[in-house]
Amino acid sequence: MLKLEKGIISSSQLTFLIASYIFGGVVSITYATQLAKHDNWLTILAGFALSLPFILVYTALARRFPDKNLIQIHDIIYGPYLGKLISASYLFFIFTILTSNLRYIGDFTLTYILPETPLSAIVILFTFVCAWGVRHGIEVIARMALTLVVFSAFLFLLTFLFLLKDMELTTFLPVFEVPLTEFIQATHIIVTIPICEIFIFLLVFPSLNKKQQLNRSVLLGLIIGTGYLFLTVVRNVAVLGPLIGITSAPSYEAVRLIDIGHFLTRLEVLFAIVLIIMSFLKSSILYYVLVLGIAQLLRLRSYLPLVFPLGIIGISFSVLMYDSSIEQAFVGSTIWPIYALPFEFLLPLLSLVLAKLRRLPKFQGGSR
């Protein structure tokens, strides 16, 4: 069997890829913010703790089948037919994540930066840049991730410092005010949308050069990404206070308040830059994983011919799938956590248990 991806990434590059992927989820914590309000920072901590076991399931699966990606793992565990079916449903799930992301960035740009532009124009331009990155393979995306994460972390720290004088720590009080059901729902959103979506890296892990460092780099990436989300939420709560449950983009509203001596104002575009860069990385990774997975499922020799057709289908669906950003927020907070449940929690766990019970992978003549 020919290997589809010849690129090799190092473990530190994997760390930054995962961190940037979770960074990219900064848009979706809004769904949780509207529920948990000023206790949102607690939901991030709870979500981090809850998602750890599942992340360990993914890495255990990846270490059990070091040279296989998710599609091949399904073929081995469930057999050729059921495995193909499960892989196809996974790819559909990844496709819907990708289109939601494209739609979100389109809606964000439409609302805050370019109000008169048609949605499809923004999405087409954004997808085209992603397609360019994807055609160059995982190595280029990984190298890009390192630079862009450092750059946007710098911009983030800058806005954090500028906002220090506006922060009031009393806005965190009273702690744990929200009802328990809403707290659970917000935690569920945090676990499924930004954090546990990194199961898609099961398709990237075979490109890693040092397989024994996999656990370490994944956990480090998880900590960096979640730490960034945590700092963002703490900043937003401290700056916005009770306003945080009302706005549709709290980070944007918080950065908008920067005012240094009436001279440094209207820096909200700094946050827009960070958001667009991070969404670009997240969408590129999703796009790459989707194209690679489909090429693997159809047993092609190269994934390059699928990049443009899939991008065009993605653009069409992202314009089609929601009528408005309100509907997207509604689906993101009530339907999506349930929809993601089988793909992120049940099936990986089932795969691992079945692989353990059937003592897979079997050794074949000395070489794995």
Next chain:
Amino acid sequence: MTFLLILAFLGVALFEVPNLIRNKHWRELTFFSAFLAFAFLLSLLQILNVELPNPIRGIQYLIKDILHLNYS
């Protein structure tokens, strides 16, 4: 609008197809054409304002009205 769409798809086809034929990647060419035809159909119907089935609506229906698992 339709003319622009056809132009864009011709551009994509001209970009990919010569390489595939030169390397004799017939299987890849088949799936490339299938996906591109699907994409063309989808975007053409969208431009002509035809109501298309929406997979997210289907998922919403499945979770909300059949399984009753959604958060209220």
